[in-house]
Amino acid sequence: MVDPITHPVSQAMAGGSHGLLARAYFRIKPYLPLGVRWAVRRVRIPRIMKRNAGVWPIDESASGRPCDWNGWPGGKQFALVFTHDVESEQGLHKVKELAELEVKHGFRSSFNFIPEGSYNDPVELREWLETNGFEVGVHDLYHDGHLYESRESFSRKAKSINRYLGKWRAVGFRSGFMLRQLDWLHDLDVLYDTSTFDTDPFEPQPEGSHTIFPFHVKPPAGIKGPGYVELSYTLPQDSTLFLLLREKTTDIWKRKLDWIARNGGLALVNIHPDYVDFSRRQGANESYPSELLIEFMSYINSHYQGAFWNPLARDLASWFRDQSSQIAPTVPPADVSPSPPQS
């Protein structure tokens, strides 16, 4: 049995940090128009693609099953979890439409809100989501790229995040820009975190977890607490596919989903309501047509009906914690790709 905290994946991801370039970028980011932010990120695409051709979107080494893995509940072939980070007021207005689209296709998901970002606490919307079987989670605190600037400031911010977790009855967390210090997250009163990915060289901290299975993150020696479950996202984010890379189809999602299904892993995706265009405005700025989501959901149902488990993220984390508190992923050494800036 491998202890997760001494495992290479935990050390690499716990100690990783975003580079100087990314830090400088976060400082000037508030002054850059949205179009410029995407343009800045796109400059680095060819180099990132070339360096990561063998490990993105599929990192074959991420398919290794954890020790003592007994499979998903009900003998399902794979698990499928939808998550959403709501970045702006604009995204807030599209939450219900996206949730209703998922209901129509038989899915449920979690929506993560920024407690002190650019919009006010959406009290009624949170209640509506809970009433309709969705989960509410916490997304960062200010969403300014500075959450992990120092250990001391993180401890202070963690107290605020914990207040929101309690107020919102939430147990899940995701950092802005997928930044993370996994060993600091023990300050949070969470059941799970989902700020990591199996492979995503486009993020400011590009080290992947190299696993398509959940894993435990135990507290370091001397720190009390139960630890938490880490759920890496394993399908590329919608923003990466459709805005950064300007993909016009869901082919990459389908290919990755098929591969995860074959390997019996967890397909976890992050879709931002902010970027979904429900209005069918051709060429709408920095958005992609909702038809792509509809097409992908239909693909899942037509190819895998009855073969997958679609729990809320919190239910999957809770199940994983309860049934196997000791298991750890089987993973190779961490990726060391360069650090691109993030929009």
Ligand SMILES: [Zn+2]
């Ligand atoms: Zn975000």
